Amino acid sequence: MNEPRVLISPSILAADFARLGEAIAVVEKAGADMIHIDVMDGHFVPNLTLGPVIVKAVRGVTSLPIDAHLMVTDPEAYASVFIDAGADYVVFHSEASEDPATLIDRIHDLGGKAGLAVNPPNPAEQLEPFLSGIDLALVMTVNPGFAGQSFIGEVMPKLRTVSDWKRERGLEFLIEVDGGIGPSNAGTVVENGGEVLVAASAIFKADDPAAALREIRAAGERAVV
Ligand code: DX5
Numbered sequence: 001m002n003e004p005r006v007l008i009s010p011s012i013l014a015a016d017f018a019r020l021g022e023a024i025a026v027v028e029k030a031g032a033d034m035i036h037i038d039v040m041d042g043h044f045v046p047n048l049t050l051g052p053v054i055v056k057a058v059r060g061v062t063s064l065p066i067d068a069h070l071m072v073t074d075p076e077a078y079a080s081v082f083i084d085a086g087a088d089y090v091v092f093h094s095e096a097s098e099d100p101a102t103l104i105d106r107i108h109d110l111g112g113k114a115g116l117a118v119n120p121p122n123p124a125e126q127l128e129p130f131l132s133g134i135d136l137a138l139v140m141t142v143n144p145g146f147a148g149q150s151f152i153g154e155v156m157p158k159l160r161t162v163s164d165w166k167r168e169r170g171l172e173f174l175i176e177v178d179g180g181i182g183p184s185n186a187g188t189v190v191e192n193g194g195e196v197l198v199a200a201s202a203i204f205k206a207d208d209p210a211a212a213l214r215e216i217r218a219a220g221e222r223a224v225v
């Protein structure tokens with residue numbers, strides 16, 4: 001298969017936690033490329049979700065890369081905890097960090113890959129100073145806090161800006177997009193530069209999660225020129 005590929009990172013936030021191992025096995029078999037774990041602290045976002053014990057449990061049942069999406073007010077305090085638990089990517093929101101560049105270096109020193117996230121109301125410029133140092137840029141298409149929200153299409157020009165900067169500057173970070181993604185908008189996301197599509201509800205709330213994952217990827221790949 002030498003066609004360009006769209007990567008899919010199912011977010012376990014909408015999985016059945018009583019059967020998490022099975023849920024991961026299903027998406028892994030269906031071709032998931034990464035597993036996205038949404039960490040919310042009840043401060044940075046108004047919800048409490050998953051912590052390092054879940055990352056560790058997921059690490060124990062899959063060899064796929066784990067991307068830990070830290071929606072926390074103090075990412076400095078937790079980066080090493082998540083890397084120790086088995087996360088490959090530690091993705092944080094730069095407005096939550098006093099010194100994103102230092103945290104990016106620290107994540108690298110700890111053996112992790114570093115990602116920076118930008119929320120829908122915030123501009124691409126929030127990421128710009130750090131682009132040459134990161135492994136992943138996460139463009140949010142919902143305001144973080146909950147699975148099952150509607151995709152905010154107004155974010156597409158910002159996604160395209162990040163994608164243009166990547167190409168023009170010869171940078172190599174992955175462009176991940178997260179929030180409200182499903183078969184109906186995966187093509188738009190890819191057309192605008194999305195490379196890793198995160199989806200929780202569209203996969204885990206579907207009657208057939210494996211088919212849903214394949215459908216999202218196919219819709220994205222149809223948009224690859
Ligand atoms: C939102 C999280 C997302 C969320 C995606 O705060 O960062 O990863 O779980 O859920 P869906 O795909 O249902 O919008």
Ligand code: ZN
Pocket residue numbers: 011036037038069178198
């Ligand atoms: Zn997320």
